[in-house]
Amino acid sequence: MRNERIGFYPGTFDPITNGHTDIILRATKIVDRLVVGVARNIGKGPLFSTEERLDIVREEIANIPDPTTRDRVEVKAYDTLTMHFAMEQGASVIVRGLRAVSDFEYEFQMAGMNNRLNPNIETVFLMANDKYQFIASRFVKEIAQLGGDVTPFVSARVAQHIARRIGRDNGKRAAKR
Numbered sequence: 001m002r003n004e005r006i007g008f009y010p011g012t013f014d015p016i017t018n019g020h021t022d023i024i025l026r027a028t029k030i031v032d033r034l035v036v037g038v039a040r041n042i043g044k045g046p047l048f049s050t051e052e053r054l055d056i057v058r059e060e061i062a063n064i065p066d067p068t069t070r071d072r073v074e075v076k077a078y079d080t081l082t083m084h085f086a087m088e089q090g091a092s093v094i095v096r097g098l099r100a101v102s103d104f105e106y107e108f109q110m111a112g113m114n115n116r117l118n119p120n121i122e123t124v125f126l127m128a129n130d131k132y133q134f135i136a137s138r139f140v141k142e143i144a145q146l147g148g149d150v151t152p153f154v155s156a157r158v159a160q161h162i163a164r165r166i167g168r169d170n171g172k173r174a175a176k177r
């Protein structure tokens with residue numbers, strides 16, 4: 001389609017939570033096509049490798065019930081500057097999710113700097129449904145590592161990936177002892 005509006009939603013997705021999926025669904029209402037960007041360069045010690053995070057996000061997208069939404073979402077890994085990758089994808093908006101006030105400062109600075117890099121690409125902020133607003137991948141991982149139930153925060157599929165990964169890591173640790 002000519003003149004289609006493309007959005008770019010970058011993140012680490014380690015792993016994708018119900019909060020992320022909610023933002024993806026909301027973003028598809030304001031853009032024609034959405035590219036979800038899985039960042040390769042994330043500090044040390046992600047729970048899942050880039051390829052795993054990519055596969056898990058793709059699996060979540062494949063499970064969006066409405067095909068007219070699902071078919072407009074693509075998932076790609078990237079390791080360049082977010083703005084450069086957004087431009088390469090032909091995006092006119094960068095989508096970010098806002099949770100509490102705590103996200104604001106960081107997001108405010110990032111949006112300002114990105115606007116300097118390319119004033120033609122706007123950053124838009126979406127809020128997840130209030131059921132999901134408090135969810136952060138970091139806490140999901142901590143809860144799982146301490147044996148808690150993460151099914152309120154991630155899909156059953158993602159919960160299984162986490163359980164398998166943490167079970168394996170604990171097994172390795174036990175074997176070392």
Ligand code: ADP
Pocket residue numbers: 010011012013014017018019020023095096097098099103126127128132133134135136137138
């Ligand atoms: P996290 O901060 O959970 O590690 P990411 O870096 O993958 O997640 O986040 C990508 C984007 O999604 C960011 O803009 C982040 O604020 C947003 N986001 C993550 N979780 C939620 C949520 N529960 N509700 C709204 N936005 C979210």
